[in-house]
Amino acid sequence: MTSTTLSPAPTPTAAPAGASRQRGPAAARARRKRVLHWIAVHCVAIAVALLFILPFVFVFLTSVMSDSQAMSGDLWPDSWHWENYKAVFETDGFLDWWKNSLLYAGLGTVFTVCSAIPVAYALAKFRFRGRRTAMILVISTMMLPPQVIVIPMYLVWAQQFHLSGTLWPLIIPMAFGDAYSIFLLRQFLLTIPKEYIESAKVDGCGELRTLLKIIVPMAKPGIAAIALFQFFYCWNDYFGPQIYAAQNPASWTLSYGLESFKSAHSVNWNLTMAATLLVMAPVCIVFFFAQKAFVEGVTLTGVKG
Amino acid sequence: MALTLSNPARRRLRTLGFLSPWLIGFSVFFAYPLIATVYFSFMHYNQIQKPDFVGLRNWRYVFEQMPLFGPALWNTLWLVVVMVALRVIFGLSLGLLITKIKTGAGFFRTAFYLPYLAPPVAATVAFVFLLNPSTGPVNEVLAHLGITGPNWFNDAAWAKPSLVMLSLWGIGDLMVIFMAALLDVPREQYEAAELDGAGAWSKFRYVTWPSITPIVMFAVVTGVVQTMQYYTQALVAGKIASGVSIGPGSVIQPGYPDHSTLTVPQLVYSMGFQNFNTGAACVLSLVLFAIAMAVTMLLMRKRSGLLAAED
Numbered sequence: 001m002t003s004t005t006l007s008p009a010p011t012p013t014a015a016p017a018g019a020s021r022q023r024g025p026a027a028a029r030a031r032r033k034r035v036l037h038w039i040a041v042h043c044v045a046i047a048v049a050l051l052f053i054l055p056f057v058f059v060f061l062t063s064v065m066s067d068s069q070a071m072s073g074d075l076w077p078d079s080w081h082w083e084n085y086k087a088v089f090e091t092d093g094f095l096d097w098w099k100n101s102l103l104y105a106g107l108g109t110v111f112t113v114c115s116a117i118p119v120a121y122a123l124a125k126f127r128f129r130g131r132r133t134a135m136i137l138v139i140s141t142m143m144l145p146p147q148v149i150v151i152p153m154y155l156v157w158a159q160q161f162h163l164s165g166t167l168w169p170l171i172i173p174m175a176f177g178d179a180y181s182i183f184l185l186r187q188f189l190l191t192i193p194k195e196y197i198e199s200a201k202v203d204g205c206g207e208l209r210t211l212l213k214i215i216v217p218m219a220k221p222g223i224a225a226i227a228l229f230q231f232f233y234c235w236n237d238y239f240g241p242q243i244y245a246a247q248n249p250a251s252w253t254l255s256y257g258l259e260s261f262k263s264a265h266s267v268n269w270n271l272t273m274a275a276t277l278l279v280m281a282p283v284c285i286v287f288f289f290a291q292k293a294f295v296e297g298v299t300l301t302g303v304k305g
Numbered sequence: 306m307a308l309t310l311s312n313p314a315r316r317r318l319r320t321l322g323f324l325s326p327w328l329i330g331f332s333v334f335f336a337y338p339l340i341a342t343v344y345f346s347f348m349h350y351n352q353i354q355k356p357d358f359v360g361l362r363n364w365r366y367v368f369e370q371m372p373l374f375g376p377a378l379w380n381t382l383w384l385v386v387v388m389v390a391l392r393v394i395f396g397l398s399l400g401l402l403i404t405k406i407k408t409g410a411g412f413f414r415t416a417f418y419l420p421y422l423a424p425p426v427a428a429t430v431a432f433v434f435l436l437n438p439s440t441g442p443v444n445e446v447l448a449h450l451g452i453t454g455p456n457w458f459n460d461a462a463w464a465k466p467s468l469v470m471l472s473l474w475g476i477g478d479l480m481v482i483f484m485a486a487l488l489d490v491p492r493e494q495y496e497a498a499e500l501d502g503a504g505a506w507s508k509f510r511y512v513t514w515p516s517i518t519p520i521v522m523f524a525v526v527t528g529v530v531q532t533m534q535y536y537t538q539a540l541v542a543g544k545i546a547s548g549v550s551i552g553p554g555s556v557i558q559p560g561y562p563d564h565s566t567l568t569v570p571q572l573v574y575s576m577g578f579q580n581f582n583t584g585a586a587c588v589l590s591l592v593l594f595a596i597a598m599a600v601t602m603l604l605m606r607k608r609s610g611l612l613a614a615e616d
Contacts, residue, residue: 041405048402049416055474056419058442059431073445115326122323128316134324136605141335143527143601145534147570148594151577151586152341153334155352176330207319236424238537239570243578255426259541262430266548269434279427287422291415298478299485 063274070270084274091264093249094275097257104167104241104253105234111174112181112230113223119177120185121211125197135186142179146239154243165248170240174230181226187300188222189215225297228290232283254279339594346587353581363584367592371585376564377572378592380465384535384568388469389528393521396476400483414484421477429541432471433458458546461565468538468566479524486520487513526604533597536570543567569593 062070063084065077088094122128123135157169192215200210216223238255245251252260258279262272287294321328346363348356367374399417406413420428435443436457444454457467494512503511543561559575560567569589577586 038407041402042408045402045406045409045413048399049413052416052420052474055431055435058435062434062442071440073440073442073448075442075445115330118323119327122320126320126323128320134327137331138327139605140598140601141331143530143604144597145530145570145593147534147536147573148590148597149335149338149342150573151345151583151590152338154578155341155583156338173330173334175326176334177327178330182327207323232422236426238426238541239574242574255424258426258430259544262545269437269440272430273434276427276431280423283422283424284419287419295418295481298481301482 059273059276062270063277065270067268067270070273071267081270084270085278088271088275088278091261091271091275093252093257094261096250097252097254100167100245100251101235101253101255104171104237105231107171108174108234109227109230111171112178113227115175115177116181116185116226117216117219117223118211120182120189121215123182124186124189125194138179138182142183150239150243157244164244166251167241167245167253169244170234170237178230180233181230184229184297184301185219185222185226188219188225192218221293221296222300224290224293225300228286228293229297231286235283342587342590342594345583346591348584350583351581352583356583359584363588367585367588373560373564373567373572374589376560377567377569380539380560380565380567381533381535381569383465384468384539385529385532387465388472388532388535389525391469391473392476392479392528393524395473396479396524397483397517397521399476399480400487403480403484404487414481417480418477421475423475425537426541428471428475429538430545432467432474433542433545436467436470458542458566459562461563464542464546464562464565468542471538471542479528482520482524483517486517490516523604526600529600530597533593533600534570535568536574539566539568540571540574 058075061075061077064080064082065074066079066081069078123131123138153169154164158164161169163169196214196218197210200214205213235253236255237253238259241251241253241256245253245256249257258275261275265271345356347358347360349359349362350356403410403414403417423431435441438444438454438456438459441457443457447454455463457463490513494516495508498508498512540559543559543566547561559571569592573586573589573593576582576589
């Protein structure tokens with residue numbers, strides 16, 4: 001696997017200068033061509049990077065405008081209204097939405113990781129009849145739209161367990177394996193040589209001890225990746241909370257609440273943009289601390305074989 | 306194989322034990338509701354009275370009479386074709402660009418990747434603001450350049466292209482996948498091609514492309530399945546752009562403006578949870594299921610790496 005870092009530190013290279021040690025007109029021409037290539041690539045990159053970053057900049061600038069200026073087409077704030085952020089936090093329910101998002105994403109992540117580890121291990125390292133079928137079923141569930149099964153599931157949770165209006169119908173199933181996490185972790189476990197498992201066996205380790213003492217420590221990057229992806233999946237989820245929590249504002253998550261926040265403050269684009277940035281913030285902060293696990297996780301899903 | 310236990314029965318039990326979380330999850334949270342969806346598709350059921358068998362009536366209603374089915378299917382297929390094609394082309398271009406960058410690669414990668422992390426609802430709300438026809442920064446900037454911007458999310462002709470722009474902004478995951486694939490192309494092949502006097506295009510066509518085709522295939526198929534589920538962004542964009550104050554429980558016509566952003570998953574929600582027409586909603590679910598299943602089969606048949614590295 002290609003290891004890639006997204007670290008903001010620039011990679012020092014000697015591309016334009018010192019590229020060739022020969023002399024003569026041919027070498028000079030080659031060097032000039034290389035310099036022009038370097039300039040062209042970086043100009044395109046800067047232009048594209050601007051397009052990617054500008055939305056964040058505009059959103060931020062609007063979030064600190066006064067109410068009236070946010071409704072004009074102005075791009076730069078006349079005066080900086082940091083108190084907009086305070087106003088967002090003081091909005092009814094906003095802190096509850098944070099609490100609910102953390103509960104859903106936190107518990108969901110723990111459940112998913114604990115249930116995915118043994119399943120992924122069995123699928124990666126055990127030999128048994130139906131292993132291929134099991135993998136095909138895992139991939140099929142991973143690919144299916146959540147809307148396909150939502151109606152009977154909702155009816156069960158609402159009518160048998162009376163849990164609609166809470167986030168539990170979303171959290172509980174995660175204790176029973178999440179297809180995407182199982183698949184991703186299995187891809188990671190395939191890269192661990194079976195010699196490690198064999199020598200653990202020789203030392204008298206049972207299956208469970210081998211998993212906990214040998215595999216889990218070695219699979220930390222893979223486990224970190226599924227934990228992150230699951231956390232963000234829950235944090236970003238809109239469909240799930242809309243199905244189960246919509247009728248009870250006390251159970252709303254940030255992702256679901258944000259849209260109603262906009263509707264309630266129909267003219268206050270400044271407050272809405274401040275709230276938008278506050279919903280994005282945790283994701284960006286976690287990303288900066290865990291870039292590597294992230295990028296490895298993304299590549300792992302795409303680049304095997 | 307070294308993972309042998311003393312007897313096969315114990316080994317089978319061990320396998321079942323390790324797989325049990327998924328086995329339970331698969332049966333209870335997947336197989337059961339799927340069968341129930343098929344069952345409800347033949348029932349008249351308003352979620353209050355007992356279900357009532359009506360044969361194929363729900364199916365006929367969806368395909369022959371349901372006024373919004375046509376637009377929803379059309380929008381979904383439009384998005385599948387346009388969004389997936391543009392995402393793959395743009396993702397691959399960015400991947401190529403990022404592998405060519407010599408200075409500041411880390412900065413550029415982070416800049417291109419970051420929008421992918423923005424929560425879909427937040428990103429959508431932000432884009433509806435940015436593309437707001439009268440007060441949004443984008444049209445403001447365009448006006449400075451002497452261009453009259455379109456009405457974006459408020460114009461039936463521009464709403465879907467606006468959603469495509471939003472999706473291209475979040476291209477980071479595809480870019481990383483393509484970048485890794487491009488870095489895995491053996492360097493010697495480029496050198497050999499250069500010795501043969503190949504230009505940039507021939508190098509791409511005869512060295513890069515054959516080696517990344519499985520990843521492109523993977524990106525297309527997963528892109529199709531993801532777009533089949535396209536829901537949050539379309540729904541939130543329609544609701545926010547319509548400017549209607551929506552409290553909980555209030556029902557607005559989905560797909561503002563003029564059903565141009567209505568997708569099949571939205572129709573499932575609106576049928577099942579707003580109109581309480583469970584039968585029709587289940588029929589729509591099964592239409593989604595059939596398409597997604599067909600694409601998934603294609604993915605596994607083409608062996609795009611998903612089941613590779615088996616041993």
